Amino acid sequence: MIENVTLIGAGNVAHHLGQALHASGIRIAQIYSRNYHKTKELAELVSAEALSEWEQLKPCDLVVIAVSDQAIPEVAALLSRFLPADTLVVHTSGATPSAIIASHFQRYGVLYPPQTFTIGRELDFSETPICIHAGNEEDMLLLEALGKRIAKSVFRIDDMQRRWLHLSAVLVNNFPNHLYTLAEQVLQDHQLPFELLKPLILETARKVQDHSPSLMQTGPAQRGDQATMEAHLRLLEEYPGVMEIYSIISRNIREE
Amino acid sequence: MIENVTLIGAGNVAHHLGQALHASGIRIAQIYSRNYHKTKELAELVSAEALSEWEQLKPCDLVVIAVSDQAIPEVAALLSRFLPADTLVVHTSGATPSAIIASHFQRYGVLYPPQTFTIGRELDFSETPICIHAGNEEDMLLLEALGKRIAKSVFRIDDMQRRWLHLSAVLVNNFPNHLYTLAEQVLQDHQLPFELLKPLILETARKVQDHSPSLMQTGPAQRGDQATMEAHLRLLEEYPGVMEIYSIISRNIREE
Known part of the structure:
Protein backbone atom coordinates (compact mmCIF):
# COMPACT_ATOMS: atom_id res chain seq x y z
CA MET A 1 0.00 0.00 0.00
CA ASP A 158 -3.04 2.75 -21.63
CA ASP A 159 -0.67 5.26 -23.24
CA MET A 160 -2.44 5.30 -26.61
CA GLN A 161 -5.89 5.73 -25.04
CA ARG A 162 -4.53 8.52 -22.86
CA ARG A 163 -3.36 10.39 -25.96
CA TRP A 164 -6.89 10.24 -27.36
CA LEU A 165 -8.36 11.23 -24.03
CA HIS A 166 -6.03 14.22 -23.78
CA LEU A 167 -6.90 15.30 -27.31
CA SER A 168 -10.60 15.00 -26.42
CA ALA A 169 -10.01 17.08 -23.30
CA VAL A 170 -8.69 19.86 -25.54
CA LEU A 171 -11.90 19.62 -27.59
CA VAL A 172 -14.21 19.95 -24.57
CA ASN A 173 -12.17 22.35 -22.44
CA ASN A 174 -9.73 24.58 -24.32
CA PHE A 175 -11.91 25.00 -27.41
CA PRO A 176 -15.23 25.79 -25.68
CA ASN A 177 -13.33 28.25 -23.47
CA HIS A 178 -12.04 29.95 -26.60
CA LEU A 179 -15.59 30.14 -27.97
CA TYR A 180 -16.67 31.73 -24.66
CA THR A 181 -13.85 34.25 -25.14
CA LEU A 182 -14.99 35.10 -28.66
CA ALA A 183 -18.58 35.52 -27.47
CA GLU A 184 -17.44 37.76 -24.63
CA GLN A 185 -15.63 39.96 -27.15
CA VAL A 186 -18.57 40.15 -29.52
CA LEU A 187 -20.94 41.03 -26.68
CA GLN A 188 -18.58 43.64 -25.26
CA ASP A 189 -18.27 45.31 -28.68
CA HIS A 190 -22.05 45.72 -28.66
CA GLN A 191 -22.41 46.97 -25.09
CA LEU A 192 -23.74 43.66 -23.80
CA PRO A 193 -22.51 42.05 -20.57
CA PHE A 194 -21.12 38.50 -20.66
CA GLU A 195 -23.49 37.80 -17.72
CA LEU A 196 -26.21 37.31 -20.33
CA LEU A 197 -24.69 34.03 -21.47
CA LYS A 198 -23.47 32.52 -18.21
CA PRO A 199 -26.63 30.52 -17.42
CA LEU A 200 -26.68 29.19 -21.00
CA ILE A 201 -23.03 28.11 -20.77
CA LEU A 202 -23.71 26.26 -17.54
CA GLU A 203 -26.89 24.58 -18.76
CA THR A 204 -25.15 23.44 -21.98
CA ALA A 205 -22.51 21.69 -19.86
CA ARG A 206 -25.09 20.31 -17.44
CA LYS A 207 -27.26 18.79 -20.16
CA VAL A 208 -24.54 16.43 -21.32
CA GLN A 209 -24.07 15.12 -17.79
CA ASP A 210 -27.36 13.24 -18.28
CA HIS A 211 -27.70 12.95 -22.05
CA SER A 212 -25.44 12.15 -24.98
CA PRO A 213 -24.37 15.44 -26.61
CA SER A 214 -25.21 13.90 -29.99
CA LEU A 215 -28.89 13.98 -28.94
CA MET A 216 -28.71 17.48 -27.47
CA GLN A 217 -27.53 19.30 -30.60
CA THR A 218 -29.73 22.27 -31.53
CA GLY A 219 -29.26 25.53 -33.41
CA PRO A 220 -29.36 26.86 -36.97
CA ALA A 221 -26.79 24.41 -38.37
CA GLN A 222 -28.52 21.40 -36.82
CA ARG A 223 -31.91 22.31 -38.30
CA GLY A 224 -30.43 23.44 -41.62
CA ASP A 225 -31.68 26.99 -41.10
CA GLN A 226 -29.79 28.66 -43.97
CA ALA A 227 -31.40 32.07 -43.45
CA THR A 228 -30.12 32.39 -39.88
CA MET A 229 -26.67 31.04 -40.74
CA GLU A 230 -26.35 33.49 -43.64
CA ALA A 231 -27.46 36.36 -41.43
CA HIS A 232 -24.85 35.35 -38.83
CA LEU A 233 -22.12 35.13 -41.47
CA ARG A 234 -23.01 38.60 -42.76
CA LEU A 235 -22.75 39.98 -39.22
CA LEU A 236 -19.41 38.24 -38.82
CA GLU A 237 -17.78 40.13 -41.68
CA GLU A 238 -16.38 42.33 -38.90
CA TYR A 239 -14.85 39.24 -37.25
CA PRO A 240 -13.06 37.17 -39.92
CA GLY A 241 -11.57 34.76 -37.34
CA VAL A 242 -14.96 34.04 -35.79
CA MET A 243 -16.51 33.79 -39.25
CA GLU A 244 -14.09 31.03 -40.25
CA ILE A 245 -14.79 29.08 -37.05
CA TYR A 246 -18.54 29.62 -37.50
CA SER A 247 -18.50 28.31 -41.09
CA ILE A 248 -16.43 25.24 -40.37
CA ILE A 249 -18.24 24.10 -37.24
CA SER A 250 -21.63 24.76 -38.84
CA ARG A 251 -20.67 22.70 -41.88
CA ASN A 252 -19.39 19.94 -39.62
CA ILE A 253 -22.67 19.92 -37.65
CA ARG A 254 -24.68 19.70 -40.89
CA GLU A 255 -22.57 16.81 -42.15
CA GLU A 256 -22.97 14.75 -38.97
CA MET B 1 -49.80 45.45 -15.19
CA ASP B 158 -32.62 46.34 -28.97
CA ASP B 159 -33.08 44.32 -32.17
CA MET B 160 -29.49 44.73 -33.35
CA GLN B 161 -28.03 43.79 -29.99
CA ARG B 162 -30.31 40.78 -29.84
CA ARG B 163 -28.92 39.55 -33.17
CA TRP B 164 -25.40 39.69 -31.73
CA LEU B 165 -26.55 38.03 -28.54
CA HIS B 166 -28.21 35.22 -30.47
CA LEU B 167 -25.09 34.73 -32.57
CA SER B 168 -23.02 34.59 -29.37
CA ALA B 169 -25.43 32.05 -27.92
CA VAL B 170 -24.67 29.80 -30.91
CA LEU B 171 -20.95 30.16 -30.12
CA VAL B 172 -21.32 29.15 -26.46
CA ASN B 173 -24.09 26.57 -26.77
CA ASN B 174 -24.42 24.87 -30.17
CA PHE B 175 -20.69 24.86 -30.93
CA PRO B 176 -19.41 23.54 -27.57
CA ASN B 177 -22.12 20.87 -27.74
CA HIS B 178 -20.80 19.83 -31.15
CA LEU B 179 -17.27 19.65 -29.72
CA TYR B 180 -18.63 17.43 -26.93
CA THR B 181 -20.17 15.23 -29.63
CA LEU B 182 -16.88 14.94 -31.49
CA ALA B 183 -15.07 14.08 -28.26
CA GLU B 184 -17.68 11.45 -27.42
CA GLN B 185 -17.12 9.86 -30.83
CA VAL B 186 -13.34 9.90 -30.54
CA LEU B 187 -13.51 8.36 -27.06
CA GLN B 188 -15.99 5.71 -28.13
CA ASP B 189 -13.76 4.71 -31.05
CA HIS B 190 -10.99 4.04 -28.52
CA GLN B 191 -13.08 2.14 -25.95
CA LEU B 192 -13.24 5.08 -23.56
CA PRO B 193 -16.46 6.18 -21.83
CA PHE B 194 -17.66 9.78 -22.23
CA GLU B 195 -17.98 9.78 -18.40
CA LEU B 196 -14.26 10.53 -18.30
CA LEU B 197 -14.83 14.05 -19.58
CA LYS B 198 -18.04 15.03 -17.83
CA PRO B 199 -16.42 16.65 -14.77
CA LEU B 200 -14.04 18.58 -17.04
CA ILE B 201 -16.92 19.86 -19.18
CA LEU B 202 -18.77 21.06 -16.10
CA GLU B 203 -15.74 22.70 -14.50
CA THR B 204 -14.89 24.50 -17.77
CA ALA B 205 -18.37 26.05 -17.77
CA ARG B 206 -18.25 26.80 -14.04
CA LYS B 207 -14.92 28.61 -14.22
CA VAL B 208 -16.26 31.32 -16.50
CA GLN B 209 -19.11 32.02 -14.08
CA ASP B 210 -16.51 33.71 -11.84
CA HIS B 211 -13.71 34.64 -14.24
CA SER B 212 -13.42 36.10 -17.71
CA PRO B 213 -12.84 33.23 -20.18
CA SER B 214 -10.04 35.28 -21.73
CA LEU B 215 -8.07 34.76 -18.49
CA MET B 216 -8.97 31.07 -18.18
CA GLN B 217 -7.55 29.92 -21.53
CA THR B 218 -5.11 27.01 -21.21
CA GLY B 219 -3.95 24.17 -23.44
CA PRO B 220 -1.36 23.48 -26.13
CA ALA B 221 -2.45 26.33 -28.44
CA GLN B 222 -2.44 28.89 -25.64
CA ARG B 223 1.10 28.02 -24.52
CA GLY B 224 2.36 27.59 -28.09
CA ASP B 225 3.14 23.91 -27.48
CA GLN B 226 3.85 22.93 -31.12
CA ALA B 227 4.93 19.38 -30.24
CA THR B 228 1.57 18.52 -28.64
CA MET B 229 -0.44 20.23 -31.37
CA GLU B 230 1.48 18.37 -34.07
CA ALA B 231 0.99 15.07 -32.23
CA HIS B 232 -2.76 15.79 -32.01
CA LEU B 233 -2.97 16.67 -35.70
CA ARG B 234 -1.17 13.43 -36.61
CA LEU B 235 -3.69 11.48 -34.52
CA LEU B 236 -6.52 13.33 -36.22
CA GLU B 237 -5.62 12.09 -39.69
CA GLU B 238 -8.39 9.53 -39.06
CA TYR B 239 -10.82 12.39 -38.41
CA PRO B 240 -10.47 15.02 -41.17
CA GLY B 241 -13.47 17.03 -39.93
CA VAL B 242 -12.12 17.22 -36.39
CA MET B 243 -8.65 17.97 -37.74
CA GLU B 244 -9.92 21.02 -39.61
CA ILE B 245 -11.72 22.34 -36.53
CA TYR B 246 -8.67 21.61 -34.38
CA SER B 247 -6.32 23.54 -36.72
CA ILE B 248 -8.53 26.57 -37.08
CA ILE B 249 -9.45 27.02 -33.43
CA SER B 250 -5.84 26.41 -32.35
CA ARG B 251 -4.60 29.04 -34.82
CA ASN B 252 -7.27 31.44 -33.59
CA ILE B 253 -6.24 30.89 -29.96
CA ARG B 254 -2.58 31.52 -30.83
CA GLU B 255 -3.44 34.73 -32.67
CA GLU B 256 -5.46 36.18 -29.79
Missing part, protein backbone atom coordinates in the same frame (compact mmCIF):
# COMPACT_ATOMS: atom_id res chain seq x y z
CA ILE A 2 1.18 3.51 -0.77
CA GLU A 3 1.45 5.54 2.42
CA ASN A 4 4.25 7.92 1.76
CA VAL A 5 4.38 10.11 -1.33
CA THR A 6 6.95 12.55 -2.69
CA LEU A 7 5.54 15.26 -4.90
CA ILE A 8 7.55 17.02 -7.60
CA GLY A 9 5.96 20.29 -8.69
CA ALA A 10 3.93 23.01 -6.99
CA GLY A 11 1.64 24.15 -9.80
CA ASN A 12 -2.08 23.66 -10.38
CA VAL A 13 -2.07 19.85 -10.61
CA ALA A 14 0.39 19.43 -7.71
CA HIS A 15 -1.80 21.68 -5.55
CA HIS A 16 -5.07 19.90 -6.19
CA LEU A 17 -3.67 16.38 -6.25
CA GLY A 18 -1.46 17.03 -3.21
CA GLN A 19 -4.36 18.36 -1.20
CA ALA A 20 -6.61 15.47 -2.24
CA LEU A 21 -3.97 12.92 -1.21
CA HIS A 22 -3.35 14.72 2.06
CA ALA A 23 -7.09 14.94 2.81
CA SER A 24 -7.46 11.20 2.20
CA GLY A 25 -4.86 10.47 4.85
CA ILE A 26 -1.92 9.71 2.60
CA ARG A 27 1.28 11.29 3.82
CA ILE A 28 2.99 13.74 1.47
CA ALA A 29 6.48 13.45 2.93
CA GLN A 30 8.45 15.78 0.67
CA ILE A 31 7.81 18.32 -2.06
CA TYR A 32 10.31 19.70 -4.52
CA SER A 33 9.75 22.28 -7.24
CA ARG A 34 11.91 24.79 -9.11
CA ASN A 35 10.32 27.58 -7.13
CA TYR A 36 11.08 27.24 -3.41
CA HIS A 37 8.56 29.91 -2.44
CA LYS A 38 5.74 27.96 -4.13
CA THR A 39 7.09 24.69 -2.74
CA LYS A 40 6.86 26.07 0.78
CA GLU A 41 3.34 27.35 0.23
CA LEU A 42 2.07 23.96 -0.88
CA ALA A 43 4.15 22.08 1.70
CA GLU A 44 2.46 24.05 4.47
CA LEU A 45 -0.98 23.18 3.11
CA VAL A 46 -0.28 19.46 3.13
CA SER A 47 2.10 19.23 6.12
CA ALA A 48 5.03 18.18 3.95
CA GLU A 49 8.72 18.98 4.02
CA ALA A 50 9.64 21.60 1.42
CA LEU A 51 12.90 20.71 -0.34
CA SER A 52 15.28 23.25 -1.79
CA GLU A 53 17.75 20.68 -3.19
CA TRP A 54 17.35 17.36 -4.99
CA GLU A 55 19.96 15.95 -2.64
CA GLN A 56 17.44 16.10 0.24
CA LEU A 57 15.16 13.49 -1.38
CA LYS A 58 14.48 10.44 0.80
CA PRO A 59 13.15 7.02 -0.26
CA CYS A 60 9.34 6.82 -0.46
CA ASP A 61 6.53 4.54 -1.72
CA LEU A 62 5.68 6.72 -4.70
CA VAL A 63 6.97 9.79 -6.50
CA VAL A 64 4.38 11.87 -8.36
CA ILE A 65 5.85 14.14 -11.03
CA ALA A 66 3.34 16.96 -11.53
CA VAL A 67 5.36 19.39 -13.63
CA SER A 68 4.96 20.78 -17.17
CA ASP A 69 5.17 18.19 -19.96
CA GLN A 70 8.50 19.50 -21.25
CA ALA A 71 10.14 19.24 -17.83
CA ILE A 72 9.18 15.58 -17.21
CA PRO A 73 12.19 13.94 -18.98
CA GLU A 74 14.69 16.08 -17.08
CA VAL A 75 12.94 15.52 -13.75
CA ALA A 76 12.82 11.73 -14.30
CA ALA A 77 16.54 11.72 -15.10
CA LEU A 78 17.40 13.79 -12.03
CA LEU A 79 15.25 11.64 -9.74
CA SER A 80 17.11 8.53 -10.86
CA ARG A 81 20.33 10.00 -9.43
CA PHE A 82 18.88 10.37 -5.93
CA LEU A 83 16.32 7.59 -5.51
CA PRO A 84 16.55 3.77 -5.56
CA ALA A 85 15.90 2.30 -9.02
CA ASP A 86 12.94 0.28 -7.66
CA THR A 87 10.99 3.39 -6.60
CA LEU A 88 7.56 3.67 -8.19
CA VAL A 89 7.50 6.91 -10.21
CA VAL A 90 4.46 8.29 -12.05
CA HIS A 91 3.67 11.47 -13.92
CA THR A 92 0.29 13.21 -14.22
CA SER A 93 0.43 14.25 -17.85
CA GLY A 94 -2.16 13.45 -20.51
CA ALA A 95 0.22 13.99 -23.39
CA THR A 96 3.39 12.23 -22.21
CA PRO A 97 4.19 8.53 -22.82
CA SER A 98 4.99 6.53 -19.70
CA ALA A 99 8.14 5.33 -21.47
CA ILE A 100 9.81 8.61 -20.50
CA ILE A 101 9.84 7.42 -16.91
CA ALA A 102 10.47 3.78 -17.85
CA SER A 103 13.86 4.75 -19.23
CA HIS A 104 14.95 5.69 -15.69
CA PHE A 105 12.85 3.55 -13.34
CA GLN A 106 11.77 -0.10 -13.58
CA ARG A 107 8.53 0.76 -11.79
CA TYR A 108 6.78 3.51 -13.68
CA GLY A 109 3.27 4.69 -14.35
CA VAL A 110 0.78 7.47 -14.85
CA LEU A 111 -1.87 9.09 -12.66
CA TYR A 112 -3.79 11.39 -14.99
CA PRO A 113 -6.82 13.37 -13.83
CA PRO A 114 -8.56 14.79 -16.93
CA GLN A 115 -9.55 18.04 -15.29
CA THR A 116 -8.71 21.74 -15.39
CA PHE A 117 -7.17 22.90 -12.13
CA THR A 118 -6.62 26.42 -10.88
CA ILE A 119 -4.77 27.14 -7.64
CA GLY A 120 -7.12 28.66 -5.10
CA ARG A 121 -10.25 27.55 -6.93
CA GLU A 122 -12.24 24.99 -4.99
CA LEU A 123 -13.12 21.80 -6.78
CA ASP A 124 -14.49 18.50 -5.56
CA PHE A 125 -11.50 16.40 -6.56
CA SER A 126 -13.35 13.16 -5.85
CA GLU A 127 -15.62 13.80 -8.86
CA THR A 128 -12.67 13.79 -11.26
CA PRO A 129 -11.91 10.35 -12.67
CA ILE A 130 -8.33 9.16 -12.17
CA CYS A 131 -6.76 7.46 -15.17
CA ILE A 132 -3.98 5.13 -14.19
CA HIS A 133 -1.35 3.11 -15.95
CA ALA A 134 1.63 1.16 -14.70
CA GLY A 135 4.34 -1.07 -16.12
CA ASN A 136 3.24 -4.12 -14.11
CA GLU A 137 0.06 -5.48 -12.56
CA GLU A 138 1.28 -5.08 -8.98
CA ASP A 139 1.88 -1.36 -9.42
CA MET A 140 -1.38 -1.05 -11.32
CA LEU A 141 -3.17 -2.38 -8.24
CA LEU A 142 -1.25 -0.02 -5.98
CA LEU A 143 -2.21 2.98 -8.11
CA GLU A 144 -5.78 1.75 -8.38
CA ALA A 145 -6.05 1.58 -4.59
CA LEU A 146 -4.50 5.03 -4.26
CA GLY A 147 -6.85 6.45 -6.91
CA LYS A 148 -9.88 5.04 -5.11
CA ARG A 149 -8.92 6.88 -1.94
CA ILE A 150 -9.14 10.25 -3.68
CA ALA A 151 -11.66 9.73 -6.49
CA LYS A 152 -14.99 8.02 -7.06
CA SER A 153 -13.84 6.42 -10.30
CA VAL A 154 -10.52 5.02 -11.42
CA PHE A 155 -9.91 3.88 -14.99
CA ARG A 156 -7.10 1.82 -16.44
CA ILE A 157 -6.05 3.71 -19.55
CA ILE B 2 -49.90 42.25 -17.17
CA GLU B 3 -52.14 39.71 -15.45
CA ASN B 4 -53.55 37.68 -18.24
CA VAL B 5 -51.40 36.08 -20.93
CA THR B 6 -52.16 34.10 -24.07
CA LEU B 7 -49.46 31.74 -25.16
CA ILE B 8 -48.94 30.62 -28.76
CA GLY B 9 -46.82 27.49 -29.02
CA ALA B 10 -46.30 24.36 -26.92
CA GLY B 11 -42.64 23.58 -27.55
CA ASN B 12 -39.58 23.90 -25.31
CA VAL B 13 -39.70 27.67 -24.82
CA ALA B 14 -43.48 27.75 -24.38
CA HIS B 15 -43.21 25.01 -21.74
CA HIS B 16 -40.52 26.64 -19.64
CA LEU B 17 -41.74 30.22 -20.02
CA GLY B 18 -45.37 29.20 -19.50
CA GLN B 19 -44.55 27.32 -16.32
CA ALA B 20 -42.40 30.19 -15.01
CA LEU B 21 -45.21 32.69 -15.64
CA HIS B 22 -47.76 30.40 -14.06
CA ALA B 23 -45.54 29.79 -11.02
CA SER B 24 -45.10 33.54 -10.54
CA GLY B 25 -48.87 33.97 -10.29
CA ILE B 26 -49.51 35.33 -13.77
CA ARG B 27 -52.56 33.79 -15.37
CA ILE B 28 -52.05 31.93 -18.63
CA ALA B 29 -55.59 32.20 -19.94
CA GLN B 30 -55.31 30.45 -23.28
CA ILE B 31 -52.82 28.40 -25.23
CA TYR B 32 -52.86 27.65 -28.92
CA SER B 33 -50.43 25.55 -30.93
CA ARG B 34 -50.53 23.58 -34.16
CA ASN B 35 -50.55 20.36 -32.18
CA TYR B 36 -53.67 20.10 -29.99
CA HIS B 37 -52.30 17.14 -28.06
CA LYS B 38 -49.23 19.15 -26.99
CA THR B 39 -51.38 22.20 -26.35
CA LYS B 40 -53.53 20.23 -23.92
CA GLU B 41 -50.52 18.81 -22.15
CA LEU B 42 -49.05 22.24 -21.47
CA ALA B 43 -52.47 23.77 -20.73
CA GLU B 44 -52.98 21.25 -17.96
CA LEU B 45 -49.61 22.07 -16.42
CA VAL B 46 -50.39 25.79 -16.24
CA SER B 47 -54.19 25.65 -15.69
CA ALA B 48 -54.92 27.27 -19.04
CA GLU B 49 -57.59 26.75 -21.67
CA ALA B 50 -56.30 24.69 -24.60
CA LEU B 51 -57.53 26.12 -27.91
CA SER B 52 -58.08 24.07 -30.99
CA GLU B 53 -59.12 26.99 -33.22
CA TRP B 54 -57.80 30.54 -33.66
CA GLU B 55 -61.42 31.71 -33.51
CA GLN B 56 -61.54 30.87 -29.79
CA LEU B 57 -58.95 33.56 -28.91
CA LYS B 58 -60.15 36.09 -26.36
CA PRO B 59 -58.70 39.55 -25.60
CA CYS B 60 -55.83 39.52 -23.11
CA ASP B 61 -53.06 41.76 -21.69
CA LEU B 62 -50.26 40.09 -23.61
CA VAL B 63 -49.76 37.49 -26.30
CA VAL B 64 -46.48 35.58 -26.22
CA ILE B 65 -45.56 33.93 -29.52
CA ALA B 66 -43.20 31.07 -28.66
CA VAL B 67 -43.06 29.18 -31.95
CA SER B 68 -40.27 28.42 -34.43
CA ASP B 69 -38.69 31.47 -36.10
CA GLN B 70 -40.12 30.64 -39.51
CA ALA B 71 -43.68 30.41 -38.17
CA ILE B 72 -43.67 33.83 -36.44
CA PRO B 73 -44.75 35.96 -39.45
CA GLU B 74 -47.72 33.72 -40.18
CA VAL B 75 -48.75 33.55 -36.52
CA ALA B 76 -48.54 37.35 -36.18
CA ALA B 77 -50.70 37.78 -39.28
CA LEU B 78 -53.30 35.27 -38.06
CA LEU B 79 -53.42 36.83 -34.58
CA SER B 80 -54.23 40.22 -36.11
CA ARG B 81 -57.44 38.75 -37.55
CA PHE B 82 -58.75 37.67 -34.14
CA LEU B 83 -57.39 40.15 -31.61
CA PRO B 84 -57.78 43.92 -31.11
CA ALA B 85 -55.05 45.93 -32.86
CA ASP B 86 -53.97 47.46 -29.52
CA THR B 87 -53.06 44.07 -28.01
CA LEU B 88 -49.45 43.84 -26.83
CA VAL B 89 -47.82 41.00 -28.79
CA VAL B 90 -44.27 39.75 -28.26
CA HIS B 91 -42.17 36.91 -29.61
CA THR B 92 -39.41 35.00 -27.83
CA SER B 93 -36.94 34.63 -30.69
CA GLY B 94 -33.32 35.70 -30.65
CA ALA B 95 -33.03 35.82 -34.43
CA THR B 96 -36.28 37.56 -35.43
CA PRO B 97 -36.69 41.37 -35.77
CA SER B 98 -39.52 42.85 -33.74
CA ALA B 99 -40.71 44.56 -36.96
CA ILE B 100 -42.34 41.29 -37.97
CA ILE B 101 -44.91 41.83 -35.22
CA ALA B 102 -44.97 45.61 -35.69
CA SER B 103 -46.42 45.15 -39.16
CA HIS B 104 -49.56 43.71 -37.54
CA PHE B 105 -49.79 45.23 -34.07
CA GLN B 106 -49.08 48.78 -32.86
CA ARG B 107 -47.91 47.41 -29.53
CA TYR B 108 -45.15 44.91 -30.15
CA GLY B 109 -42.07 43.60 -28.44
CA VAL B 110 -39.72 40.78 -27.60
CA LEU B 111 -39.17 38.61 -24.53
CA TYR B 112 -36.03 36.64 -25.26
CA PRO B 113 -34.49 34.24 -22.74
CA PRO B 114 -31.00 33.29 -24.00
CA GLN B 115 -31.19 29.74 -22.72
CA THR B 116 -31.46 26.17 -24.01
CA PHE B 117 -34.72 24.58 -22.96
CA THR B 118 -35.74 20.94 -23.05
CA ILE B 119 -39.24 19.80 -22.16
CA GLY B 120 -39.15 17.70 -19.01
CA ARG B 121 -35.70 18.88 -17.98
CA GLU B 122 -35.75 20.90 -14.79
CA LEU B 123 -34.12 24.30 -14.91
CA ASP B 124 -34.19 27.23 -12.52
CA PHE B 125 -35.82 29.69 -14.91
CA SER B 126 -35.20 32.62 -12.57
CA GLU B 127 -31.46 32.35 -13.27
CA THR B 128 -31.95 32.98 -16.98
CA PRO B 129 -31.79 36.67 -17.91
CA ILE B 130 -34.79 37.99 -19.77
CA CYS B 131 -34.01 40.30 -22.68
CA ILE B 132 -36.88 42.63 -23.46
CA HIS B 133 -37.71 45.10 -26.16
CA ALA B 134 -40.88 47.03 -26.96
CA GLY B 135 -42.02 49.67 -29.42
CA ASN B 136 -42.81 52.24 -26.70
CA GLU B 137 -41.65 53.07 -23.18
CA GLU B 138 -44.95 52.15 -21.57
CA ASP B 139 -44.82 48.60 -22.93
CA MET B 140 -41.13 48.40 -22.11
CA LEU B 141 -42.04 49.04 -18.47
CA LEU B 142 -44.81 46.45 -18.60
CA LEU B 143 -42.44 43.81 -19.98
CA GLU B 144 -39.75 44.80 -17.52
CA ALA B 145 -42.16 44.30 -14.62
CA LEU B 146 -43.26 40.96 -16.06
CA GLY B 147 -39.65 39.87 -16.57
CA LYS B 148 -38.77 40.71 -12.98
CA ARG B 149 -41.50 38.41 -11.73
CA ILE B 150 -39.95 35.40 -13.40
CA ALA B 151 -36.21 36.23 -13.58
CA LYS B 152 -33.53 37.76 -11.40
CA SER B 153 -32.25 39.96 -14.21
CA VAL B 154 -34.01 41.77 -17.02
CA PHE B 155 -32.09 43.57 -19.78
CA ARG B 156 -33.29 46.05 -22.36
CA ILE B 157 -31.79 44.81 -25.60
